[in-house]
Amino acid sequence: MKNKNMTYLLLAVAVLVWGLIGYRFFDALKESPDEGIPFKPANKSKEPLNDYAFKADTSKLVLNFRNPFSLAKAEEPAQIPVSKLIPKTTALPVATKPALNWGFIKYSGYIRNPVTKKLIAIVSINGANVMMDEGEKVGQVTLLKNMRDSIKVMYDGKTKFITSN
DSSP states (O other), rough: OOHHHHHHHHHHHHHHHHHHHHHHHHHHHHSSSSSOOOOOOOOOOOOOOOTTOOOOOOOOOOOOOOOTTOOOOOOOOOOOHHHHHHHOOOOOOOOOOOOOOTEEEEEEEEEEEETTTTTTEEEEETTTTEEOOOEEEEEEEEEEOOSSSSEEEETEEEEEEEEBB
């Protein structure tokens, strides 16, 4: 019998909830929902909004270019000889160093040391294959950075990236 009493109680609660929902719905459908509130119009007169008022223009156009559609030719600028444009100076010739040929250094690839987990570059210097770690120097060639696809080397005070072949 305990379940039967609980069922009647829940049925009564459901009817009450649906009754409240129905009451509010039908109350909202009435024609005059604000019967008790008197309507009083405002006595304030409003100014009409004038969107078409003339405003003074504060910008000026600079039209000092030639007309591209006119048939008249534009004035040609005066021809100035080059000798007047370049000042005469006596400069001593600067001795330039010959370009450095990096062809003797070739990057063949890299291997990973399984113990230390470091990358070791395989570099060919003048035809001799050597394995170099970052910061290591062989002859005058120093390996600065190993980036798997290329290496950064320093030779004779100059640095260059060398890619693998």
